[in-house]
Every structure is written in C-alpha cells, then in structure tokens.
Amino acid sequence: RKEVEQDPGPFNVPEGATVAFNCTYSNSASQSFFWYRQDCRKEPKLLMSVYSSGNEDGRFTAQLNRASQYISLLIRDSKLSDSATYLCVSQGDKIIFGKGTRLHILP
Amino acid sequence: DAGVIQSPRHEVTEMGQEVTLRCKPISGHDYLFWYRQTMMRGLELLIYFNNNVPIDDSGMPEDRFSAKMPNASFSTLKIQPSEPRDSAVYFCASSYSSSEAFFGQGTRLTVV
Numbered sequence: 001r002k003e004v005e006q007d008p009g010p011f012n013v014p015e016g017a018t019v020a021f022n023c024t025y026s027n028s029a030s031q032s033f034f035w036y037r038q039d040c041r042k043e044p045k046l047l048m049s050v051y052s053s054g055n056e057d058g059r060f061t062a063q064l065n066r067a068s069q070y071i072s073l074l075i076r077d078s079k080l081s082d083s084a085t086y087l088c089v090s091q092g093d094k095i096i097f098g099k100g101t102r103l104h105i106l107p
Numbered sequence: 108d109a110g111v112i113q114s115p116r117h118e119v120t121e122m123g124q125e126v127t128l129r130c131k132p133i134s135g136h137d138y139l140f141w142y143r144q145t146m147m148r149g150l151e152l153l154i155y156f157n158n159n160v161p162i163d164d165s166g167m168p169e170d171r172f173s174a175k176m177p178n179a180s181f182s183t184l185k186i187q188p189s190e191p192r193d194s195a196v197y198f199c200a201s202s203y204s205s206s207e208a209f210f211g212q213g214t215r216l217t218v219v
Contacts, residue, residue, distance in 0.1 A: 031205060032205050034207060042212075043198060043210035043211060043212050043213055044150070044198075044210050045210070046207040046208075049207070087150065091205060093162070093163070094140075094152060094155055094162075094163055095140060095152065095155075095200075095202070095208050096152060097142075097149065097150040097152075098149070099148075099149030099150070100149060100150070
C-alpha cells in the first residue's frame with residue numbers, strides 16, 4: 001500500500017461549482033498534514049496546512065480524520081485559476097507526497 | 108531570501124555520462140529533501156538530510172545515485188552513470204523542523 005494515496009483525476013468541474021478531494025495515508029505516526037498545489041511545469045507550493053479540528057482559508061476547507069486516516073480538501077465557488085494539480089502530504093520524520101489530483105475548471 | 112535555488116534548470120546528457128545537480132536551501136532551514144517527479148510515479152522522495160546529515164536514503168533507486176551535503180548551504184545529487192530512465196524533474200526542498208517544505212524550481216533532466 002502506498003504511503004499517501006489520491007485519486008489522480010482529472011476532475012473536470014464547471015466554474016462556480018464545489019469540488020472535493022480525498023486522500024488516505026498509511027502511517028498512523030504521521031504528525032502533520034498539508035495540501036500543496038502544483039501548476040504545470042512549476043514546483044509544488046503550500047496551499048494550506050490541515051488541522052485535526054478542520055480549517056478554512058477563504059474558499060478552501062481542509063479536514064483531517066485521524067481514525068480513518070484520511071484528509072480532505074473542499075473548494076467552493078471554483079475559479080478558472082484553481083486549475084492545477086493538488087498534492088496531499090503526510091509528514092512524520094519525512095515528507096511524503098501523494099501523486100496528486102488534477103483539477104480542470106471549465107468556463 | 109531568494110528561496111531554494113537549484114542548478115542547472117535544464118540538463119541534457121548522453122547515457123553513461125555523470126550528472127550533478129545542485130541545491131542551495133533557504134538559510135536557517137535544517138531539513139533538505141531531494142525528490143524526483145515523473146508522470147508515472149509522481150513525486151518520489153529520494154533522500155533527506157537533517158542538519159547536513161543524511162537520515163533516510165531508502166528512496167535512492169540505485170547505487171548510481173548519490174547525494175551529499177557538505178555544509179548547511181549546499182547539497183548535490185549525482186547520477187553516475189546516467190541512463191535514459193533517469194529522465195525526470197528533480198526537485199530540492201528545504202524546511203525548518205516540521206514546517207512546510209519550500210521547493211526549488213527543479214532541474215529537468217533528459218538522458219538520451
């Protein structure tokens with residue numbers, strides 16, 4: 001089983017819609033979790049951290065379920081500029097990335 | 108700070124040649140990571156250092172790959188000899204403790 005697993009997509013979503021991604025991790029000792037965004041031919045950049053209590057940053061909401069070992073990202077009112085690959089990250093003694101979920105926002 | 112700096116940005120080399128990728132982490136960061144990214148395998152962790160000491164190199168694919176960090180401001184990833192299947196984008200990232208990782212712009216390696 002891979003350490004961090006994500007649905008690769010692509011998710012093709014009309015502008016303005018709400019889209020949700022899930023991610024599962026296998027290492028129960030992981031301490032921190034993040035969502036990164038990667039644009040085509042660019043490096044990954046931090047989108048947001050994920051806290052046990054859930055956290056929100058504008059249109060983005062992240063949640064962590066330690067019992068089931070999954071992480072989610074919700075994007076509301078999606079914009080064309082949200083088109084990218086979203087990487088789920090589990091961090092313990094090392095930082096492990098999922099393969100990413102590709103999102104295409106359609107005009 | 109200019110961020111994580113990698114060089115070269117692009118490298119095209121012939122099979123069998125030695126390739127050296129370079130990374131300058133963000134000043135003050137104590138962790139440095141080397142990743143390789145391909146369409147098939149995604150972003151794979153090759154090796155990481157803590158305070159210049161290699162901690163986990165279990166992701167290094169073969170003995171042809173080696174990495175060093177002689178000081179806090181410089182690291183290299185070397186492939187010798189290179190093979191076409193090594194073609195990928197190689198990212199270096201640094202972080203402070205368990206905080207977010209900052210990535211360099213990557214080195215796009217093509218081995219022909």
